[in-house]
Amino acid sequence: MAIPRAEIETKVSEVLESALGADAEDIVPTAILTEDLGAESIDFLDIQFQLEKKFSTPEKPFKIEQGELFPENMMSNPDFVKEGKFTDAGMKVLREKMPHVDLAVFEGDRNVKGIAKLFTVKSLCDFIEIKLKK
Amino acid sequence: MRWMWIDTIVAYEPDRRLVAIKNVSLAEEHLHEHFAADGALPAQPVMPASLMIEGMAQTAGILAGSVRRFREKVVLAKIQKAEITADVVPGQSIRYDARIERVDPMGAGTSGTIERLDHRTGAWEKIGETEIMFSHVDQNMSGLAFPEHNFVFSDSFRNVLRASGLGHLMD
Numbered sequence: 001m002a003i004p005r006a007e008i009e010t011k012v013s014e015v016l017e018s019a020l021g022a023d024a025e026d027i028v029p030t031a032i033l034t035e036d037l038g039a040e041s042i043d044f045l046d047i048q049f050q051l052e053k054k055f056s057t058p059e060k061p062f063k064i065e066q067g068e069l070f071p072e073n074m075m076s077n078p079d080f081v082k083e084g085k086f087t088d089a090g091m092k093v094l095r096e097k098m099p100h101v102d103l104a105v106f107e108g109d110r111n112v113k114g115i116a117k118l119f120t121v122k123s124l125c126d127f128i129e130i131k132l133k134k
Numbered sequence: 135m136r137w138m139w140i141d142t143i144v145a146y147e148p149d150r151r152l153v154a155i156k157n158v159s160l161a162e163e164h165l166h167e168h169f170a171a172d173g174a175l176p177a178q179p180v181m182p183a184s185l186m187i188e189g190m191a192q193t194a195g196i197l198a199g200s201v202r203r204f205r206e207k208v209v210l211a212k213i214q215k216a217e218i219t220a221d222v223v224p225g226q227s228i229r230y231d232a233r234i235e236r237v238d239p240m241g242a243g244t245s246g247t248i249e250r251l252d253h254r255t256g257a258w259e260k261i262g263e264t265e266i267m268f269s270h271v272d273q274n275m276s277g278l279a280f281p282e283h284n285f286v287f288s289d290s291f292r293n294v295l296r297a298s299g300l301g302h303l304m305d
Contacts, residue, residue, distance in 0.1 A: 018214070042211040042241070042269055049236045049243045049267075066239050 003055075008128050012121065015050040019043055029122035037121075044070050047124070055128060062131075069127055070119065071098065075112055086110040100127035138290045139189035140230065143196070143298035152197035153231045156189050160224040181222040186248060187213065190264045194232035194244040196295070198268045199287055200303050201237050207286045211241060211269035218248060218262035227251040229258060241269040 013027045022037045033039040039047070048064050055062035066072055071094065074080045080090030091110065095103060101118040145153035158165075158181045165179035191210045199208045222228055228250055235243040248262035287304075295301055 042267060045238065045241050045269070046212060046214065046243070046267055048238070052236065072240070 003132060005125070005129065008125050011054045012051070012124050012128065015047060015054055016121065019046045019050055027121055029120065029125070031121045032117050033119045033121070034116045051124070051128065055132070067097070071115065081112055084112055086112065100130055136290050138192070138294065139185055140192050140294065143294065143300060146300055149201050149234060151231070151233045152193055152200070153229060154189070154193040156228040156230070158222055158224050158226055158228065165224060179224055181228070183218045186218055186222070186228060186262065187216050187264065189228065190230045190232060190246045190248060191266055193230040194246055194266050195268060195286070196291065197232050197234060198237070198242040198244060201234065201242065204284065204287045204304055206270040207272055207284055208242070208268045209271050209286060210266065212267040213264070214267065215263065215265040220250065220259070220261040222250045222261070225253060227253070239270065240273050241267060243267050
């Protein structure tokens with residue numbers, strides 16, 4: 001049975017409160033995990049592990065594979081990133097692997113330093129919603 | 135001094151659980167400062183809670199390292215939770231019971247319970263809980279390069295593993 005969006009949002013919010021020590025009122029859909037909620041690199045792994053726990057059921061484990069939620073092992077691949085910017089091939093992979101992030105604004109810039117800004121509270125909720133439908 | 139805050143490993147379940155013991159002794163210099171006599175207040179030696187967290191981090195870190203046969207450089211990355219509700223005094227023993235919650239190429243999540251043994255009664259009593267995350271630093275997202283040599287699992291760690299009958303894990 002599908003989980004209603006409101007329940008996904010509540011659970012994601014609980015994970016972010018726990019993993020980042022963020023205040024509930026700051027956890028809004030547009031909040032960026034790094035800039036607005038103070039996430040650092042290890043927090044992404046913490047968030048991943050906590051989401052798995054939160055959305056797993058005895059009947060259906062919820063396992064997030066490496067690189068499924070946040071892009072990993074892409075930055076050091078010269079086919080995907082050249083001179084600090086995502087190549088066309090890199091953008092194609094991002095579009096395929098990350099349907100939960102809004103790449104529209106990123107298309108123009110493509111700077112790897114900007115990638116963290118794509119991960120908002122909404123993108124996490126979208127990720128869960130898409131994954132649960134699979 | 136050697137930065138070892140566990141004395142021996144007493145239980146090991148591959149990829150799941152590792153239990154270590156720390157005996158607290160008045161021979162440990164730091165206990166005489168924590169807390170020294172102050173005016174009318176007598177000395178009150180207690181094991182610092184911060185060092186109990188270190189002891190659990192070493193226990194859970196060895197467990198996390200053992201999953202990949204100590205090939206990864208496993209470093210303490212985040213303490214999500216550390217609650218210690220009672221003091222441990224010289225003559226008592228501490229048991230760190232660490233469990234793996236999740237391992238990923240990037241790192242590991244662990245949970246643990248801390249217990250103390252009063253040798254007068256022979257009873258173990260739970261006095262704390264932890265949740266600690268470790269990063270496999272060579273896999274970290276920042277792309278920093280670290281030395282080839284595994285500086286995390288030093289000779290001191292290897293000696294504890296060997297003396298606990300777990301030397302084969304390092305082969």
